[in-house]
Amino acid sequence: MRDVAIVGVGMQKWGELWEKSFRDLFVEAALNAISDTKVPKIDHMYIGCMTGGLFVGQEHVGSIMADYLGQKHLAATRVESACASGGAALRCGFIEVASGMSDIVLVGGVEKMTDVSGDGATYALATAADQEYEVFHGATFPGLYALMARAYMERYGATRDQLSAVAVKNHDNGLNNPNAQYQMKLTVQQVNESVMVADPLRILDCSPITDGAAALILCPLSRAKEFSDKPPIKIIGCGMATDSIALHDRRDLTSLDAVRISAEQALKMAGKKIGDINVTEVHDCFTIAEIIVSEALGMFPAGKGALACVNGETRVEGKFPINASGGLKSKGHPVGATGVAQAIEIVHQLRGEAGKRQVKNAKIGMTQNMGGSGGSSVVHIMEVA
């Protein structure tokens, strides 16, 4: 396998971008990524997109995006693994370059979520759960994570305030990210008193509905200097694992085995231990998700993740900085784009260009991108080459 580097990144400020179409969102991010490099052409493109079909009635995403990006006849493939589509696309791009099949690969992710009503979005997102054995009975995504949250709180004695601390921390970080959808400070009390969505989860436990796209450029590490003057960011670990799509079919409601296994794979490939990782972006689609993921990654023992956040261990200046970007919670969660944007944040951190949210001396970073209620997980580890 060849060494693979990220040489360019691009996105836009995320939000309810009513004036921007599905295709324009993607092309804007892709052009920003291309402009961050000196690449003369692209050999292949992978696009993470969960459900263009349900959100805007558009499938065949690879073709429409290649055309509108002005890349006539470019080989382009849409990749889907629910909310982990972006991470899965990055994995495909990594393999494409590592294998020698292509030299310059654009990996993007996009989701246009506000063209449908709230009900429409609930329906579209729920297709990432088991349609016949969860959704048929009324399960929603907040509902499934609420089942995990209650089980976790009752088993480990975690409190309402501890869940809220995750949202507060991520919004503090998001204040320093100009691309974040919700740059607003939150208090524990505000989260505790926000509208109930699925008991015990409230609206401010949930990541928002977002329009957005993200893109990055991969090339062989040996050619990185040709395409960028910035430090190349080498992908040193890549892991992916699945689990049962239905939450009830898992071994345990308070564990995420797909996250644990994907992280073990990536760490083994990188030859690193979790303690070597300086900065991490994880899939905080709900506050409880960040807590359980931090345990599944091996940062904290089972049942200790909630307290670790309260104690500041996951803040930018903590031992394991998590979601310096603001995470899905503050930055937004255009599902197909999220996994790619997580990698972009790590690139900014490792290049030392993350501004006020910069983690000091960040040399090695990690991303964890989750599909559904934990039915898939993709982990990447990167370091400054």
Added chain:
Amino acid sequence: MFPARVAREMPHRYRLEAAKCKKCGAVFFPHRLICRECGHREFDTINVSAIGKLISYTVIHTPASQFKDESPFALGICEFLEGVKITAQVVDIAAADIKTGMDLQIEFRRVQTDGHAGVIGYGYKFVPLI
């Protein structure tokens, strides 16, 4: 929901049929073609027992559109003697009285009325023991 889709699910939704692996004894609800634990492909059909233990629950306030009339409603996961876990609504009990660890009975109920073909989606819900 098209009639074929409803008919296909009847053994599980109407009769709570599960599949027990003839080789390792693992039980799956609904049935599968290959055992997740040992890879064996032959199963006995068994019925999930009527009473399960609630291992977690939530009260959903922002449901999908077809459940709007029932909102808020409780949804739980019960674990059954055979080892299977099932997600369903918890009904005929006030949300405040629902407790993790309680025994619940599984009953045949109407789950949703579908708009497209007008097929009524019957299935199961959890109710308190009589």
